[in-house]
Amino acid sequence: MNPFESNAALSMQGSFSTPNTHKYSVILPTYNERKNLPVIIWLLNRVFTENELSWEIIVVDDNSPDGTQEVALQLAKVYGEDKIVLKPRAGKLGLGTAYIHGLNFVTGDFVIIMDADFSHHPKFIPQFIRLQQAHNLDIVTGTRYRSTASPPLSGTQPGGVHGWDLKRKIVSRGANFLADTVLNPGVSDLTGSFRLYKVAVLRHIITLTVSRGYVFQMEMMVRARALGYTVGEVPITFVDRLFGESKLGADEIVQYMKGVWSLFTGV
Template sequence: MWRRLSGRLVMASVAHKYSVLLPTYNERENLPLVVWLLVRSFEESGNEFEIVIIDDGSPDGTQEVAEQLIKVYGSDKILLRPRAKKLGLGTAYIHGMKHATGNFIIIMDADLSHHPKFIPEFIKTQKEGNFDIVSGTRYKGKGGVHGWDIKRKLISRGANFLTQVLLWPGASDLTGSFRLYRKEVLQKLMERCVSKGYVFQMEMIVRARQLGYSIGEVPISFVDRVYGESKLGGNEIVSFLKGLLTLFATT
């Protein structure tokens, strides 16, 4: 973007605003803390932000908690954009993007497994490398996982290894869901992705590689949820394997 200064055309700095998309389902206990941590992180770093909460009809009162958070932080910072029922992670992001006003989108889990303290590093990495995507990685540098038993660690490592071997994605953590995207890049990827559930995150990176988008990585510590139950089960594992084979056959 250019502007005229003293008769000369100079490059104007483009203001960056970050929209955090928080899909929720039964996160009443976790939501107040993750929102407080997000607000603190953005205010300390001086970056403009908004938090878009996409609740899929939680029966535990998550939406009521979100409404209270709007009163605390303001409707310009907290946007509640609920849906009637669970419709899948990918569609939740599409729904959230319709209401997001930032030119960068941050996606993360609302269960405190992703700590907002890493977001300033995401932003710094994006600016330094002018990346289209910055992905949090548990499998590089000082990244890691805390709170998982050996079985779940093996499942995660195995899923990531299979993906690396079959798809050559150009990123070290394919199944993670803590990322920063240019908004227009995320929109284009959404148009091409067909997966649902846990395969969705993997397909996003694979499609990004196909389209030539640049990907930066930031090591993160993943911490198992503090409150509530994990939504990973046998059906999700079977769906992941089917989705992996589909991507292998079509990419």
């Protein structure tokens, strides 16, 4: 019997019905996010506090010239240096290595990875946690391309994308369709970067992952499936960044195509 067939009729709002003793570490890679950082941290603090969860945020900044690090230090004074932990790097070294760097400093038993630009709203985190707890999942990933949680979870809302033009939507859909057809990973949104991991699982998979750019998220999920880890999906609403510029360009798309082929032949 598939363990995911049982229906978890759990509420999506308010604090958890039973005390949650776990600690959740958010790894937040940043580059020129001075305007976004105070608001995303305020939202994260509100979600964790309202749900009575233990938390910390590891800010991995790649030497932003806009003063992001100075803002992070000020936020640490407001929320506590045990809550906001700045761990900068010398420059832009890639998303994958940002998570590897951040993992060296987490003290939680679960890790949440997400963007700092409001593309990922913290309000979905309780849904991630409830789905993980209901089925003891190793990974929960946000999806823009499903309307219900998988495995089932009551109260979820349809996923979607807001703020993209038609070209960007076609590229994203096409990239996921290609990867799904070639790799058959069992998840609907391989390029998403809003996920919850058991910390030991993340440490294991990340040591095996070769990609460090746009392909990183896809490779992580493909390897997780190949290793037999359990993965669930929660529909999320993805909103294009409010401040700053998108970091996706032609080079990343080419890397993605090469990455699909590499994973097809090597995993």
